[in-house]
Amino acid sequence: MGTQGTDALVAEAHAAAAAAAAASGVRIGDVHSHAHITAVSRLFDDVWGRDPDAGGIMAPELLHAMEHAGCQVTGAFDGDTLVGATAAILGMDEEQGLFLHSHITGIVAGSQLRGVGWALKQYQRAWCLARGIGTVRWTFDPLVRRNAVFNLVKLGARPIAWLDDAYGPMRDRRNAGLPTDRFLVRWDLAEARVARAAAGTFAEPRLEGLRRAGAVEVLRDEGGEPVRVEADAPRLLAQVPADIEALRAEAPERARRWADAVRDTVGAAMRGEHRLIGVTRDGWYVLTRDDEVEELR
């Protein structure tokens, strides 16, 4: 992260975080007390439907170890009630130096879709920038359309890799019995499009322009079923279903067909030369192998 304008950037990020928390009616802060850490651990088990007796998502002692080490364990409170939380670890590699790996963010069912997740991420951006950390990474499930739109459009994160079965078999209600394919994304906190997103201007690709420019469909939703099209082109479009989580509960075989289809199209393209550069609100992923084009419109 360059030093030029750093103070202004940190101030802008703090202001965006404060505005986001106020808009969603929550108070956000790092948690340290055992009571709060235990509440965070329970919240993750609750959101992911995992039995703590069978080995919870993140045990209180692990969350304590993280906060002792200066990692991020953060809660969003509505009054005295914890309604959302994030747990993130510090990471390091040769290319980027220090970064934050945001392992998990969850909002309780009754408080989703009212801006609490957005507020937690804006807090996380300010938290990092204030510590001189310029990048946050995390993974997300390519099949969950709403998370794709949230991560890639609303936050402005960029996918950097496709990970086959990133976590091995998982035992929670959301993931049990399924492959755990994930995108790895990076959120470059000082990047102009991320700052624009924090201020409310989002990077959604325009499908019509892409089609006119020769983008080719390789996967689409037809009446809820995945339909694959054999094609190879510099720009590809692949659609994911509106609500894979409902399908997993109601039609697991069909959900499985979707997982295979997305791995065989989006995953295959990313293992090849294509980069994933965005998603539309209707769930169309946009992939390109054209290095010249950074933002497709």
Ligand SMILES: CC(C)(COP(=O)(O)OP(=O)(O)OC[C@H]1O[C@@H](n2cnc3c(N)ncnc32)[C@H](O)[C@@H]1OP(=O)(O)O)[C@@H](O)C(=O)NCCC(=O)NCCS
């Ligand atoms: C993912 C999650 C953290 C988001 O937090 P949230 O508080 O519910 O989300 P927000 O209200 O801040 O933002 C919602 C955004 O998601 C996107 N979104 C939500 N529903 C959508 C849909 N049906 N189609 C497309 N985009 C959708 C939009 O960008 C929306 O914002 P907008 O309507 O202003 O454009 C939360 O829903 C959650 O805990 N889900 C279950 C656990 C999970 O999947 N965690 C993430 C993986 S670690």
